[in-house]
């Protein structure tokens with residue numbers, strides 16, 4: 031007997047190739063897919079409502095006798111049909127109708143109507159309702175509630191319903207295998223898959239529709255839990271698959287001691303702990319897959335450098351990939367500053383390199399002369415051949431997806447041996463999301479900032495007070511402080527952003543003639559940008575006017591004041607990143623969030639969060655809540671989070687139990703793993719080979 035998952039929708043009546051193609055757009059290919067397509071609303075067509083008790087906006091079935099039907103000429107010509115039962119009278123109104131339709135609605139006919147009653151010219155009216163006419167008796171009423179599905183052009187609600195009824199019949203004949211163990215179902219009081227689907231597509235009139243729609247009913251939870259478990263199993267098997275590869279073994283050695291001895295500070299406890307975790311991974315002859323999370327300024331780069339030294343000391347190369355050139359450049363500067371004195375070669379490879387510089391870099395990489403290579407996506411190019419890549423470090427700010435991580439790994443493959451991987455994220459990721467996105471990685475958290483950092487005071491003020499803000503900059507910068515002025519524009523165009531920043535720069539120069547003011551934006555040549563940044567970094571300039579290009583990678587500890595213009599336009603995580611550019615030195619730091627009026631309610635709340643906390647995790651949680659996972663993550667990774675039933679925000683609380691259940695299932699019922707992955711993850715067959 032074929033399973034639901036192997037039965038294409040075309041097997042159902044009414045689903046020809048055209049319809050199948052359209053259903054494909056909804057991700058529906060098999061009868062099983064169809065059954066996982068859930069209604070977003072239900073209609074009650076199980077009982078007849080007396081006409082006299084109808085309320086405006088009520089959706090209802092009524093039944094009665096046609097009293098009269100006539101064409102009326104009000105504002106628009108329409109067919110008006112009066113229907114009454116022994117409790118009252120109501121009208122049906124049709125602006126589009128055929129002659130046959132008019133004839134059919136004949137005086138004395140019995141009629142059953144379904145629609146929404148609205149207040150119209152003649153009292154309560156149904157506009158273009160669904161209806162059935164009969165001279166003898168009308169068919170029996172529905173026994174179950176009528177589902178309303180999300181649909182797509184060319185697939186009508188009626189067709190979808192009809193196919194679903196057939197699919198439910200197939201479901202009853204060939205109940206799907208319950209892939210969740212009995213113990214899980216009992217422990218969570220969940221129904222079988224068949225019961226759950228039956229309930230969701232055809233609930234009875236007294237079922238708690240609110241709970242079904244809110245995802246709180248056991249029938250929805252049954253699907254949610256299974257999908258989450260499948261997702262976690264996908265992660266676990268991907269992880270197992272990756273770990274099955276071999277990787278070189280690295281010992282921490284003297285190089286690291288030399289680096290640490292050269293620094294004017296000590297590692298924080300949190301840095302040391304995370305380094306120990308990494309060291310332990312590198313001693314195992316299988317690839318490390320570790321995510322290091324740490325708030326802005328927590329010192330992730332140094333942790334990464336320590337890991338790099340272990341690889342280098344064992345004769346391997348290290349690649350560090352960042353999502354933007356400016357961030358890559360910052361890493362390049364740090365790594366050069368730290369590693370060159372140890373006699374190591376740090377190379378630089380980005381898209382904007384000239385032909386010659388690129389060729390030189392490629393030569394150093396392939397000959398092994400380069401110990402560390404730092405760059406952007408350019409590291410993927412075919413021409414880039416590593417001599418012996420042992421560790422990849424990805425600073426990602428959730429901009430790279432799993433597949434890019436894997437692609438970089440493939441670059442370093444030597445026979446069955448692959449490099450270790452370290453992923454750094456500067457933006458803290460709320461736990462639930464981390465579990466769904468990075469479930470295949472081990473996680474370390476640097477939950478401590480270097481000592482001596484002062485809390486940043488944040489104020490939120492209206493743009494009307496710009497003159498006072500400018501005074502404040504004057505006072506601060508005439509002392510020994512330095513400041514940032516960040517210009518924001520919603521437009522994606524770098525040209526527009528650059529010109530807006532230029533305007534602001536000109537105005538600030540006029541208002542603050544006694545200060546040296548630099549300007550940076552994304553349109554500058556890298557060399558020009560670097561020179562200007564350098565003049566700010568070494569204190570020649572006191573004020574830096576910048577677009578959000580400084581969001582990442584700028585590190586000037588003496589800067590203690592930041593003004594962000596039109597702060598209401600930015601997301602919380604971005605504001606947090608920006609604000610992290612101050613509070614890096616020993617001076618008390620301030621951040622001024624300037625907004626344009628009127629300020630929306632959400633914007634007020636967002637800026638309030640920024641004022642009240644500097645805890646990156648809290649900010650990230652709040653940001654996620656305000657924007658939802660899709661926007662929060664950007665498009666690339668939402669693809670990896672394409673759940674069918676699960677709603678990450680709604681179902682957050684089930685994520686951890688699902689993780690535990692997935693682990694138990696893998697241990698106790700390994701034969702269920704593959705079918706679960708196959709059921710829920712499209713293309714899931716390949717998960718284990720990665």
Ligand code: ADP
Nearest residue numbers: 295296297298326327328329330331332480585
């Ligand atoms: P992150 O990348 O986590 O935002 P960075 O690695 O850029 O943070 O570090 C921020 C700053 O703190 C850098 O100037 C770095 O040199 C410095 N730093 C790193 N670790 C320590 C430490 N243990 N004590 C003092 N300063 C540190």
Ligand code: MG
Nearest residue numbers: 330331456583
């Ligand atoms: Mg950093």
